[in-house]
Structures are given as structure tokens and as C-alpha cells.
Amino acid sequence: MTALHLVGNGGPEMLLLRHDVPLPVPAADEVLVRVRACGMNNTDVNTRVGWYSKS
DSSP states (O other): OOOEEEOOOSSSSGGEEEEEOOOOOOOOTTTOOSSSSSOHHHHHHHHHHSSSOOO
16 A cells, blocks of 8 residues: 655655555454545644644
């Protein structure tokens, strides 16, 4: 599966495109949803920059 991995706070160089992430296996009461596109908002950008603490 392809994933965008945030490896630390900073600029776009802190985003790592990975193609080696294993596909998750859902439990009996779960479903697996394929995401073909997603949006980013201010919270996503502020988290990458480091304006929010880890929680």
C-alpha cells in the first residue's frame, strides 16, 4: 500500500512517500476502506510545521 509518512516537524521534506506499507487486515467487525484521494487542511499543515504538540 502507498502511504505518506510524516517523519518529523518541518517543511515538505519531512513527508516521505512509502510504497512498502503492508495492507491492514480488518477484524471481523471492521471494514477496509480504499482512499484514492484526500484533502489537507490548516490542522494538517500546522501539525507538520510543529505548531501542535503531540497528544
